[in-house]
Amino acid sequence: MAEGGFGCTDTETGSVSRPNSLYSRHSQNYVESVSVEICTIMTRLGYGEEMRRWRVARYRECDRLRNAYLSNTFITAGSKAEGLTCVYESDRDHLFLLKNVICLEAGINLYSIPHDLQVYRMDTHVYPGHCRLLLERLTSRSNEIIDNALCDNGNGGVLLSSSLFLDEFSSSSFAYIDLLQLKTVQHKCVGPSLPLTIRGCLHEDNVLALRCLCPSVLHRWAARPRHWPSPVIVKKVVTLGAILTPVGFKGSEFKHMEWRINFNSGEAELVSNLNDTQAKVYVLLKMIIKDIIKPTNKEITSYILKNIVLWQAERNPQTRFSAYSLLHWLHDGLRELRTAIAKKYMPYYMIPERNLMEACGINNKLHRKWVADITDMLEEGPGVILRLEKIRKAIVGSPEPMLWYSKKRMELEMLWLEEQKRIAEYIYKNEMLNSSDFMLNSLRFRRGEVLMEVRQRMIQEGCSVNDRDDIAVAMLM
Template sequence: MKGSDGDIMCIERNVVVLCHNQMNSVPQNKGGKSVLWMRPANSRPGYVRLEVVYLGRQISTDFYSAIVPVGDQYFLSSEVFQKKFIDLMGHYLQIDAEIHGPAAAFQTYGVKIYTVGSFKCINWPKEANEWVIRPRLHGWPDKTLRDEIVHDGCHLVPVGDKTSPDTFLQWRISFATAERKLVYSLSRVQFLVYGLLKYFLKQISDTLKQILGDTDILSSYIIKTIVFHAVEKTPCSLWQEKHTFICFMLCLNILITWVKAGHCPNYFIPTNNMFLGKVHGENKQKLLHFLLSLHDMKWGCLSVGTFIQPTIGDVVDNIWIGTNGPLCPCLCFPSIPECERDLELFRSAEQYSYTLASLPVSLTFLCKSKTENDEFLSYVTTIHSLSFVAMGKFREHTKYRGNKEKYKYLRKCKIFLSPGASVCTSPGLLTLATYYYQTGNYTKTLNICRDMTTSFKNIYSFDL
């Protein structure tokens, strides 16, 4: 795409990094490699210091120059390493390079290139353990991919926490290789939405610079983080081609909610707020107002900006049915706001009485429904009726003799509760959590409660 840049990660193969709780795994046959040990840093989660444990035979100039004594220990300075790396890069390529985050930025053949030096950590950092074990109700990423990512470890790049008073020895944990694997695991529609969001960010970049004086407040990395959170927290059935713009708006809503809260959780380390020191005060209010105005434009937000012409919004507006037919109906704006129409549907669904007798009626209605509204109302009625039956019958398991008969009965109750849990958080998911609690399955109860109390759920939780 016009204006795209290039990202290169250079990995120092003669250096290996270990987590501070993995010192027993220091390879006996180091093969001449230097060994570094991750140490806690006085910063937010996701940043560490690197202690030099062992010096190998092959030491690069930028590595050796960055070794700094601290008492009777030796650490590696990120600032010294980065400066030396940029100097060497400029010397060998005969170009002028500048610092951009952890990278050396330079221009070549009209393309901006960002090159970062890094070290490989063979362990998975404990700061990201929550990512491995947190509940995933929709199965993404699956266990096989998670195991592969954990097995590959992470990297360390030379940049400190800008909100910290002393960044001289701080290094950032990078999950670049894990993120590549996750991006490659996205479905076609998920990847299209990711591309649409990056296009959207590119289009509004000039306006952001005028409003905030800084385009880095919203970066492409923030966009990638939004997509990861959205895909993990939503069912794969949502990500269909006909829902492309709906999924785009879902991601825009997430961004708006994070800006409003002033908290953007790193995907691997949610306690690392990537908005810290950036989105606050007057800048936060300006950014929020701008994003809300774009959100209110619906399709029109894709017509904002002049970086790429014609805009996607303009192309969409020119879609016609036939040669001289009317504008495609799916692009027309409804006379009644979408939110009001959704609320009216919910009110209609709440008017039904959920009893055992209503179940055959709702199932018949569901089979014969022809419109989306009819299907929605009949499905909601069906799942609430099933939940009503399950809750009414739950305590009857006590009259059965033998654990096998009781298990069959309780299992049937859980099956009746499951459809409601997949549709709404309350009462659906919380009712299922109550079932697990009543049957003594405290692990699943805690998993659901833990998922409900994540920052994402607290900020962006709706009954669908």
Template structure:
């Protein structure tokens, strides 16, 4: 293809990419299905975990879906992200005594935008002595209040918080989590799963959200209804400090995870496709040259681009133009050494990341990407092969989309059956820890609803089961065929 594309070619490529993304599970309908399924699964896990550990010293946690998994746009090779928020612990701008929750106060003096130090306001006199769980949480935070200022304030250490919480979560010899990466806990290598679990505390500081709510917007997204809804949502503080601060070990980062998830859910079908395409492109082409371009940065870029786009730019035929606009925005931010966080614009997501020769090389590379126009997307091998296939076999995609979407819906039904059965059994039977993980799959398959859902999935994925059996194919080989076909759900 030529280095630059005509308007007609860009529109044709846009429509072709829309068809491809629809066929491989990235229609708005399927994205919403996965997002709701993740929320449902985490609710069941929350009930199970809190019931299982209710007699231990572990505090109860609320499970919050996060990242691309919670948004329903997780790519095939991405991690699964979620947050745990401590119940009955809150951080506010101005602390107050309270008998029903442990109260922390935010102290943002001498911290970079988007970060805060926290002080324990509650004391033992605040609680009824019969509320042992509240006292445990108070003591849990008290032992981490190590740094005392000249004014007498004692800051809670984010580093100690991570260490002590990690030890607590690995009680009973389970050893699920083995290391930390930033604010996230990651599982031991032998578990063979890609999960980031972030422990957080609810934050109800109003300053940042008020600024976000009241700033001027000139286009259709986000709508006033969504802005109003987001303005009333909670924030979170997570245990990671500003890497350029001398007080890093005592600082916490402020984030608005549920607000960002709500913003993603408010994106139109075309906007969501632009988000998915930019994620695919960033991971394959851009990040090797632009190390700063994490999935979180990509999301912030999409938010800014969509807020700055007129409604006429958001049609399916303009999909390629939206990607070009996003690349131009990234280049502009690199030139100015400032990529503002969407919820907290004062927080610079490029702070200290791009400078010197690297900056010059990145600007040159992004300029080349813009020069190539929409054809740059075809340098992503998966997208190139899909576009080629859509040209050579256009009738294949509608058939595949129908099969794939129905397979995913049945799989979600099966997942719900498994979680429903698991919660009832774990809460009522309270099995021992040693036998928990080994016995669960076998016990789930004794449940009639689970069996029916699995059979429905198997027949849908392997409709040629009868002919395979008649041809002498073994049960083991048929099961392998079933697994290989399921992998088609995650081509992109």
């Protein structure tokens, strides 16, 4: 993505003024009008800027309330923290940070760290974006998960093993912090996460992580020349710091001893500061992966797509991203994805030396197929949108029922999140849920009213679904 790679734009409308491959078979006016229409549809589907920022605020507030009573820090991560998905639309990603442990990069003075923290020194002489952890200082307070993951490095030192740490986490009850969540089923660990299914429909990925101080990495990121984000947001991302998750580089012989450097809170802040068009490009790219590419073993992840969009935002003036240019940037993102697959190379936005496509598991057959599939999509032009199930249904559906349903769906999600916030307030106050709580009962009563309205309309239109819980899950997918 060369800076300013697609030419000039009209700063009033954000429309593209120089033709590229997208406009070789379609007029510029046609592409721009389709772009605006898709933006409108995506807003109605719950991907608009207002709804996105509302979600972010509610999840952050729930985290704040929970952290007031938890012994370790709880962080909502992933698409929920970014405000880009509805309740059941994707997994809920949670991070648990051990409060009494800190990891330091070389050069940080040990004596500047509070004495009640157990300290590990980061050895970064491994694959970029990863490290090993050498014990530097113990404390009187022990942690069973940490203690059982310590190993002799053969040179008189003690290393913290990421694989043993993960094993200890998966066998502990640490992940089951929310006693209000019933019927929980634990699954086999995937990467650094412990997947859970709650009540058969709510999927969670829980990761136990360690706090990390690596200012030199963040300062190198902050010092890059850029169009985006603003200096204020850059400074905030730096202050949010980093964490280490228990997963090594896939191609490393010693991956069981390695940890990966992550910037989850900083990246969530960056994504929440994408403008409306940039966020919708990210969502559309994720839909294309899910509905068209369909990787079976996470060879291509939404994380790769996020990095594509972040690089787009950094390297191009914000005036070029508008509702008129949505399809242009979608095609630009697809071209970058095709290049990443073809070359097996995608630099990590925060640490460019780390290649996100390294050891991704794409075999030659998939390599050829996906490059060909994306080439076909690029040739298809705006028509590729019709291959995305959610967008296609919204286009085919009548405008009035679609708008009515959209309003009910968003209201239902708001009620759900407000209910979660109220429950978190009870936990913060260390109280049992009060069955007579006015606010909680009001939220649940209105939720029932909305579902009754939807069920009645479904019956009128010939649908036979009667269970309100089934309707709620289907609407919030």
